[in-house]
Amino acid sequence: MVTRGFFSGRRPPSDTDTRIPPGQYLEQGFPVLSAGPTPRVRTEDWSFTLKRGPRPLKTWNWAEFNALPQSNMTRDIHCVTAWTKFNTPWQGVMIDDILADAGIQPPTAYTLALSFDGYSTNVPTKDLVTGKAMVALLYEGKPITADHGGPARLLVPHLYFWKSAKWVNGLQFTERDEPGFWELRGYHMYGDPWREQRYSSDP
Amino acid sequence: MTAEPSPQSPWQAATITRIQKRTPRVASFWFQPTRPFAHLAGQHVDIRLTAPDGYQARRSYSIASAPGGGIELAIERLDDGEVSPFFHDVAAVGDEIKLRGPLGGHFIWEESDGGPILLVGGGSGVVPLMAMLRHRTLRNTAVPVALIFSARVWDEVIFRDELIGLDDRRDGFDLVLTLTREPARRPSDYSRRVDARMMAQAVERLPKAPRLAYVCGANAFVSAAADALIGAGVPAGLIRTERYGV
Numbered sequence: 001m002v003t004r005g006f007f008s009g010r011r012p013p014s015d016t017d018t019r020i021p022p023g024q025y026l027e028q029g030f031p032v033l034s035a036g037p038t039p040r041v042r043t044e045d046w047s048f049t050l051k052r053g054p055r056p057l058k059t060w061n062w063a064e065f066n067a068l069p070q071s072n073m074t075r076d077i078h079c080v081t082a083w084t085k086f087n088t089p090w091q092g093v094m095i096d097d098i099l100a101d102a103g104i105q106p107p108t109a110y111t112l113a114l115s116f117d118g119y120s121t122n123v124p125t126k127d128l129v130t131g132k133a134m135v136a137l138l139y140e141g142k143p144i145t146a147d148h149g150g151p152a153r154l155l156v157p158h159l160y161f162w163k164s165a166k167w168v169n170g171l172q173f174t175e176r177d178e179p180g181f182w183e184l185r186g187y188h189m190y191g192d193p194w195r196e197q198r199y200s201s202d203p
Numbered sequence: 204m205t206a207e208p209s210p211q212s213p214w215q216a217a218t219i220t221r222i223q224k225r226t227p228r229v230a231s232f233w234f235q236p237t238r239p240f241a242h243l244a245g246q247h248v249d250i251r252l253t254a255p256d257g258y259q260a261r262r263s264y265s266i267a268s269a270p271g272g273g274i275e276l277a278i279e280r281l282d283d284g285e286v287s288p289f290f291h292d293v294a295a296v297g298d299e300i301k302l303r304g305p306l307g308g309h310f311i312w313e314e315s316d317g318g319p320i321l322l323v324g325g326g327s328g329v330v331p332l333m334a335m336l337r338h339r340t341l342r343n344t345a346v347p348v349a350l351i352f353s354a355r356v357w358d359e360v361i362f363r364d365e366l367i368g369l370d371d372r373r374d375g376f377d378l379v380l381t382l383t384r385e386p387a388r389r390p391s392d393y394s395r396r397v398d399a400r401m402m403a404q405a406v407e408r409l410p411k412a413p414r415l416a417y418v419c420g421a422n423a424f425v426s427a428a429a430d431a432l433i434g435a436g437v438p439a440g441l442i443r444t445e446r447y448g449v
């Protein structure tokens with residue numbers, strides 16, 4: 001069980017360790033991970049679409065989307081590559097407010113978040129609503145940089161951070177829980193950091 | 204589809220069977236897992252170290268060996284790091300380490316993916332690319348491959364003799380080294396950071412446009428190299444990246 005000769009001096013401060021999920025370590029920086037090159041999406045070309053299956057329900061351009069009610073979320077985030085970062089401050093539009101602007105209730109129990117680079121990730125709809133998630137537009141008060149998913153990224157901070165799709169351009173409501181990009185490649189369908197749901201074989 | 208979902212891959216004990224210094228800062232470690240598993244070229248394992256008080260540190264390491272060739276990891280020592288200095292300063296043959304794998308279903312090359320392929324590695328980012336090259340050699344396929352490998356100096360070129368040996372076979376593999384802090388040593392090499400012109404020249408070495416490009420290394424390197432590939436006209440959708448973080 002114990003690794004011979006491993007005595008790390010690096011432990012989370014005791015007042016914070018209840019905030020660090022199992023198998024994670026505290027990171028001060030903000031590492032970048034993605035499956036391919038960083039897409040540079042110009043706000044002139046940006047749009048966001050709600051869909052039910054293939055059918056579009058409503059689309060916003062950058063100006064329309066920025067005119068929606070803005071909220072702040074400051075949250076700890078947990079990356080599956082084992083770093084946790086405390087108190088990351090985001091501003092954006094809550095999924096609840098996007099649905100309200102479209103005048104709809106969530107039509108199905110599952111959602112795929114879609115991105116400009118073809119990436120997708122699945123999240124149960126209930127994990128996106130009731131104040132749990134937003135489409136973030138600002139980080140630390142400034143536009144989100146392209147390498148961190150700007151102009152806009154999904155923020156679902158209570159799940160591993162790959163669920164917070166970068167370069168997000170829509171949400172697609174699905175009848176079934178459909179695996180997204182990483183979920184097809186062995187990552188967990190739900191991704192709760194507190195239950196260490198990293199890979200598909202994790203309970 | 205190249206991507207198979209990872210099979211069951213629980214934590215298990217693996218014994219270090221051999222350690223070999225590769226460069227002043229990189230050593231290879233061979234592991235014998237209790238329950239051996241088959242991996243694909245490009246996949247990684249997770250390693251978990253546990254201190255006497257229960258504190259655990261875990262990191263990912265790419266597999267350098269070809270499928271079927273055991274589990275070789277090549278670990279670079281970061282002086283102020285937590286896990287990599289443990290391997291260099293403490294770990295010894297016979298030690299048991301907790302390991303989990305194979306992991307990763309995207310940064311993979313299989314023979315059926317075909318080619319030509321362009322591999323771009325920075326420092327220890329060459330490790331999963333080495334698994335792909337070794338796989339290609341063992342499979343004895345003619346898939347054209349160019350590897351652009353950026354290292355600081357000649358003595359930090361990991362797997363240098365093996366790579367030059369593969370290059371000398373002239374069987375469709377081209378090695379391009381670029382040294383960022385020393386003059387180039389071989390005619391095909393460079394002495395600067397990767398850029399679009401270097402990528403364009405690498406693409407020209409291939410008999411036809413690449414089918415896939417794989418870029419691996421520290422995050423800043425991967426960003427620069429992926430942008431350089433796009434600058435050289437390689438479509439973004441063909442570029443797969445693996446970022447080692449910081």
Ligand SMILES: Cc1cc2nc3c(=O)[nH]c(=O)nc-3n(C[C@H](O)[C@H](O)[C@H](O)COP(=O)(O)OP(=O)(O)OC[C@H]3O[C@@H](n4cnc5c(N)ncnc54)[C@H](O)[C@@H]3O)c2cc1C
Nearest residue numbers: 262263264265277278279281283284285286287327330447
């Ligand atoms: C898929 C994947 C595959 C990888 N494959 C390889 C591989 O084949 N070979 C390889 O060598 N590496 C590989 N890596 C990187 C590897 O996982 C580790 O990140 C690396 O070995 C550094 O770990 P460490 O514990 O030694 O350093 P860390 O302790 O993680 O530190 C890394 C650097 O960040 C700084 N740092 C971070 N946190 C702190 C902190 N709290 N306090 C002080 N400094 C800090 C340190 O300055 C250090 O230089 C891979 C990573 C991934 C994601």
